[in-house]
Amino acid sequence: MPSSPVKRFDYRALPSRVLFGAGRRHDTPDEVRQLNCVRPLIVSTPEQSELAGNIAALFNPPSAQRFCEAAMHTPWDVTSRALAVVQEAHADCLIAVGGGSAIGLAKAIALRTGLPQIAIPTTYAGSEVTPIIGETRDGEKHTRRTLDVLPEVVIYDVELTLTLPVRLSATSGLNAIAHAVEALYSVDANPVTSIMAEEGIAALAAALPAILDDPSGLDARSRAQYGAWLCGTCLGSVGMALHHKVCHVLGGTFDLPHADTHAVMLAHVVAYQAIAAPHALQRVARALQADEAWRGLHALTSRLGVPQSLAAIGMPRDGIARAAELVLEQTYANPRTPDRESVKAMLERAWCGARPQTDLS
Structure with a gap:
């Protein structure tokens, strides 16, 4: 190619x-x-x-x-x-x-x-x-x-x-994948971090289901730790975007578990970005061996048995409107310019565990 x-x-x-x-x-x-x-x-x-x-x-x-x-x-x-x-x-x-x-x-x-x-x-x-x-x-x-x-x-x-519980291994790993996903469409994206991001996503996507099957397997644990290092390094090298802003708002305002929040929101935010960042998300899809990035992430979270909704991790439904307002305050650079109604609609779907959706206009 x-x-x-x-x-x-x-x-x-x-x-x-x-x-x-x-x-x-x-x-x-x-x-x-x-x-x-x-x-x-x-x-x-x-x-x-x-x-x-x-x-x-x-x-x-x-x-x-x-x-x-x-x-x-x-x-x-x-x-x-x-x-x-x-x-x-x-x-x-x-x-x-x-x-x-x-x-x-x-x-x-x-x-x-x-x-x-x-x-x-x-x-x-x-x-x-x-x-x-x-x-x-x-x-x-x-x-x-x-x-x-x-x-x-x-x-x-x-x-x-080795003693990291399987559920926390999964949510923590999805948190790491989120770092790499956003690095691929960051305004600061560059060829070096993009290579690391794709490799990190692929490593974790392969390792996490293996950890689910055998939590004591050193090979899978090492692969996951390697992927986490790559993904974290990407986050440290380039700027964050909408996914991290959403998770910071939800975690800081409603005291939601950090890794769980990333796990619930990742596929939803990637679906939100789909039209605005097609080339970056093609690399995510390739790393996941999926047709579309958001579908691959949704399938992975389902396979890992992690929480599928904000309601399940303690988010009050009456906080959605407030969260949407806070997300739009001091926003990070993002491929798709967020607006209150579309962000609110995305959070509504995430709250009830609905399937991610690309068209939230």
């Missing part, structure tokens, strides 16, 4: 060190030393406190403190408590262990202290390789992009994903 003309583009590589492979968590103390640090603060959610303790136990003599109160959407009250612990412990670096909640908290601390970070992700969310932070205060989630929050080191240890 002849290649298409290469248009003018910008590409910025992000300055992170990545370690990939089973057992790589044991390299954490060496990485701390390479950062010229000696007093790490390990952050996690309450559910991952045991894992945080296991990472702390790698340090000899014991020098790592823990803060295990990370929460979804990085609420400011949690960040303020963590900052107090940083000061009391005289911490000189941060180790985030877990998913987007832990990594988001470490980013929020780093933003205000300048401390270096090591991220040890246990989900497929991808936040560990992005210079993006989303924080919630007074019921609204605000997102910004700055290299000040990019972790210096990322350690991908597939063994830490």
Whole structure:
């Protein structure tokens, strides 16, 4: 197939060190030393406190403190408590262990202290390789992009994903796919990230059903982690669009589960974009081995057994109009210019779990 003309583009590589492979968590103390640090603060959610303790136990003599109160959407009250612990412990670096909640908290601390970070992700969310932070205060989630929050080191240890529940594996993986999908039609799209995006989508689309069939399979788990790294790197390199704006509004305003929200909304937003971004979505369809991108994504979410409606994950129906209004505030660049009525119609269909629809005019 002849290649298409290469248009003018910008590409910025992000300055992170990545370690990939089973057992790589044991390299954490060496990485701390390479950062010229000696007093790490390990952050996690309450559910991952045991894992945080296991990472702390790698340090000899014991020098790592823990803060295990990370929460979804990085609420400011949690960040303020963590900052107090940083000061009391005289911490000189941060180790985030877990998913987007832990990594988001470490980013929020780093933003205000300048401390270096090591991220040890246990989900497929991808936040560990992005210079993006989303924080919630007074019921609204605000997102910004700055290299000040990019972790210096990322350690991908597939063994830490083996206990990730199948349902969360699926929703987290769909969250990662969303990063790559939007990278393909981003206003900042370029040939490098587009190759990574298509490969990342294909890797996750193959790995997630295999994880569903055999949650302990290292090959599928490694493939999913590889795909998540690629997809997250895409998100870190280019701008976000409508899907992420919708999910940030729904998550920050209604406290919906982050990965579940992405899983429910992805096929709906891709159907919404279908006419405006045909070439980008052809690549998504190819990665999914589907006729159309939105159909392939809808089939994948159905195959994985993830939530199919906003109602199922706690979205109040009377919040739809408010959500549509918030989506249109400070909108991200998007192939299709969103309007209130079409966004509201899309959210209505997503709320009740209806089939995604391309014509919402």
